[in-house]
Amino acid sequence: MVCGARRVHRRHNVDIVSCKQLSAVLKGLTKAFIMENGAGALLPMRREPLGPGLLRRLLAGDPATSDGAKLGSGKID
Numbered sequence: 781m782v783c784g785a786r787r788v789h790r791r792h793n794v795d796i797v798s799c800k801q802l803s804a805v806l807k808g809l810t811k812a813f814i815m816e817n818g819a820g821a822l823l824p825m826r827r828e829p830l831g832p833g834l835l836r837r838l839l840a841g842d843p844a845t846s847d848g849a850k851l852g853s854g855k856i857d
Contacts, residue, residue, distance in 0.1 A: 783799045786799055786802070
């Protein structure tokens, strides 16, 4: 990816450092970020998946999940 960006810059007459130098800088920045924030900070922030228990309750018509119950910013229809 770094070399691809460098090629695009070169086509537009923009000089940047070599791929090896840029890769070394990126590795250093990534290592510093991990030391400061932990490796978990690199993981994407995702919602937890629906577990089997919640899915069974939804399908069984649990009163907590009936029509009009709030789910996030909306309501269950």
